[in-house]
Amino acid sequence: MKKVAIQGGLGAYHDIAARNYFGEEIEIVPCLTFKEIFLKAQKDEHLIGIMAIENTIAGGLLLNHDLLKLNDMKIAGEHKLRISHTLSALPGQRLQDIREIVSHPMALMQCSDFIESLPQVKVVEHEDTALAAREIMEGNTPGIAAICSKLAAEVYHLEVIREGIETNKRNFTRFLVLAHEEMVPEIRKSSDIDKASLVFVLPHSEGSLSRVLSVLSFYDINLTRIQSLPIIGREWEYQFYIDLTFSNFERYRQSIKAILPLVGNLKVLGEYVEDKHIVAD
Amino acid sequence: MKKVAIQGGLGAYHDIAARNYFGEEIEIVPCLTFKEIFLKAQKDEHLIGIMAIENTIAGGLLLNHDLLKLNDMKIAGEHKLRISHTLSALPGQRLQDIREIVSHPMALMQCSDFIESLPQVKVVEHEDTALAAREIMEGNTPGIAAICSKLAAEVYHLEVIREGIETNKRNFTRFLVLAHEEMVPEIRKSSDIDKASLVFVLPHSEGSLSRVLSVLSFYDINLTRIQSLPIIGREWEYQFYIDLTFSNFERYRQSIKAILPLVGNLKVLGEYVEDKHIVAD
Numbered sequence: 001m002k003k004v005a006i007q008g009g010l011g012a013y014h015d016i017a018a019r020n021y022f023g024e025e026i027e028i029v030p031c032l033t034f035k036e037i038f039l040k041a042q043k044d045e046h047l048i049g050i051m052a053i054e055n056t057i058a059g060g061l062l063l064n065h066d067l068l069k070l071n072d073m074k075i076a077g078e079h080k081l082r083i084s085h086t087l088s089a090l091p092g093q094r095l096q097d098i099r100e101i102v103s104h105p106m107a108l109m110q111c112s113d114f115i116e117s118l119p120q121v122k123v124v125e126h127e128d129t130a131l132a133a134r135e136i137m138e139g140n141t142p143g144i145a146a147i148c149s150k151l152a153a154e155v156y157h158l159e160v161i162r163e164g165i166e167t168n169k170r171n172f173t174r175f176l177v178l179a180h181e182e183m184v185p186e187i188r189k190s191s192d193i194d195k196a197s198l199v200f201v202l203p204h205s206e207g208s209l210s211r212v213l214s215v216l217s218f219y220d221i222n223l224t225r226i227q228s229l230p231i232i233g234r235e236w237e238y239q240f241y242i243d244l245t246f247s248n249f250e251r252y253r254q255s256i257k258a259i260l261p262l263v264g265n266l267k268v269l270g271e272y273v274e275d276k277h278i279v280a281d
Numbered sequence: 282m283k284k285v286a287i288q289g290g291l292g293a294y295h296d297i298a299a300r301n302y303f304g305e306e307i308e309i310v311p312c313l314t315f316k317e318i319f320l321k322a323q324k325d326e327h328l329i330g331i332m333a334i335e336n337t338i339a340g341g342l343l344l345n346h347d348l349l350k351l352n353d354m355k356i357a358g359e360h361k362l363r364i365s366h367t368l369s370a371l372p373g374q375r376l377q378d379i380r381e382i383v384s385h386p387m388a389l390m391q392c393s394d395f396i397e398s399l400p401q402v403k404v405v406e407h408e409d410t411a412l413a414a415r416e417i418m419e420g421n422t423p424g425i426a427a428i429c430s431k432l433a434a435e436v437y438h439l440e441v442i443r444e445g446i447e448t449n450k451r452n453f454t455r456f457l458v459l460a461h462e463e464m465v466p467e468i469r470k471s472s473d474i475d476k477a478s479l480v481f482v483l484p485h486s487e488g489s490l491s492r493v494l495s496v497l498s499f500y501d502i503n504l505t506r507i508q509s510l511p512i513i514g515r516e517w518e519y520q521f522y523i524d525l526t527f528s529n530f531e532r533y534r535q536s537i538k539a540i541l542p543l544v545g546n547l548k549v550l551g552e553y554v555e556d557k558h559i560v561a562d
Contacts, residue, residue, distance in 0.1 A: 105389075123406050124403070125406050172511075207494075209504055210491065210504075211498075213495075214488075214494075216491065217491040217492075224519075226509045226521075228506050228508060
């Protein structure tokens with residue numbers, strides 16, 4: 001059985017993404033932080049990881065981009081999931097009983113309109129949506145509610161007080177499936193690779209990015225995402241994360257060779273199969 | 282006296298940025314949210330705003346990009362500030378007395394290593410670093426500390442327990458100075474405009490971004506930042522925010538005309554003077 005490390009506990013959105021991607025029974029290895037996934041994987045070459053990388057509301061998760069750059073695991077696949085949050089508490093609790101809401105900062109932000117409609121309620125951060133739900137169950141604490149998935153409410157025997165409380169219903173997260181290089185072929189959805197993610201550094205000179213993108217377009221490579229990121233320690237200089245899609249893998253490999261002399265510190269973060277459908281949780 | 286709306290209370294980092302930019306006595310108008318700045322400005326054509334737009338640790342503040350796109354205020358200037366956080370509480374409190382830390386989610390994230398070193402402490406979100414400090418003063422509550430600026434600790438008569446608690450010391454934030462179009466010339470640092478910010482939409486076709494950047498480079502325009510953002514409601518399509526610098530303003534204006542037929546929904550968010558120095562708070 002495949003072992004998949006996720007940030008968060010059972011019922012976390014990463015858990016849902018992992019089950020959707022593999023569609024078979026897997027063993028979930030809960031981690032408190034994204035960094036812990038990579039640390040655990042250093043000691044276990046068969047460990048697979050799942051990590052959110054961007055969200056239609058919050059944009060790119062920048063620290064996770066750094067983790068990809070600094071570690072050896074490769075992107076083996078991606079999964080796009082619609083995120084819908086619930087407010088859940090001990091059975092029998094009603095909305096007017098709730099005086100404190102606990103969840104992950106990202107989930108709290110995504111439900112900001114709902115939270116603003118409850119001015120008397122205290123908002124408390126937690127590392128994880130699902131673990132927040134578990135603590136309410138374990139502590140048997142009335143008056144506290146978690147913002148979490150419907151699955152987490154089920155797993156920890158909480159009652160859903162409200163569902164669909166996210167401000168924007170078009171709230172999608174893109175998750176990456178990570179694995180050691182030798183494991184990647186087994187984990188890819190198919191051998192028809194049509195997407196890749198890269199990171200590189202460019203000098204701050206006129207046209208440096210334009211040259212790179214021109215070369216990619218000459219090779220019929222499509223750019224689906226670009227993000228310039230500050231380089232910590234060299235303020236206001238930038239590195240670039242880009243996602244490419246293509247129909248011809250050989251052409252893509254040639255294009256990478258062609259841009260190599262134009263960029264610094266190029267790293268291919270993964271070559272995988274694009275997820276063309278968005279799954280509702 | 283100029284009236285400057287900021288997110289947060291007196292002593293907030295936005296307050297520091299405003300005072301640094303204007304270098305003269307100003308009237309600060311505290312707002313609870315960034316949106317409130319724009320709402321207040323709709324009723325007062327002389328109101329100036331200050332808004333963080335990117336940070337070397339967290340990257341771009343995406344919701345603030347949206348506010349710029351959807352509202353009429355223009356970028357009249359920018360200010361880059363090094364952010365250094367303190368842990369502050371009622372006078373006489375020591376680190377071991379603190380059982381709860383309150384601050385803005387961004388500040389909490391920036392001090393994550395310090396917070397992780399205090400496993401017994403509860404972490405509570407607040408809308409603002411400075412208002413968190415004020416509440417401790419007003420409530421006269423021992424055992425609670427705020428993560429806030431040194432200025433906020435002073436303003437609200439708190440004692441600094443630890444300073445420089447940010448995980449990465451190279452923590453810089455870029456603030457934008459916003460004003461109604463008629464006010465912009467008065468607020469710009471000088472008439473030597475050398476920077477502009479744009480937003481536009483591109484079709485997902487091969488080479489569409491490459492063409493735009495090529496045209497800009499033919500006009501000797503330098504790209505200092507690019508961010509592709511998801512368009513909410515049209516998932517996994519992207520709009521682009523870019524910052525440009527240039528030495529010839531006429532050339533820059535010509536380049537904008539030249540890219541106009543290649544992009545959709547182009548909006549110039551502002552034309553201003555680049556801040557070339559970073560000020561420590």
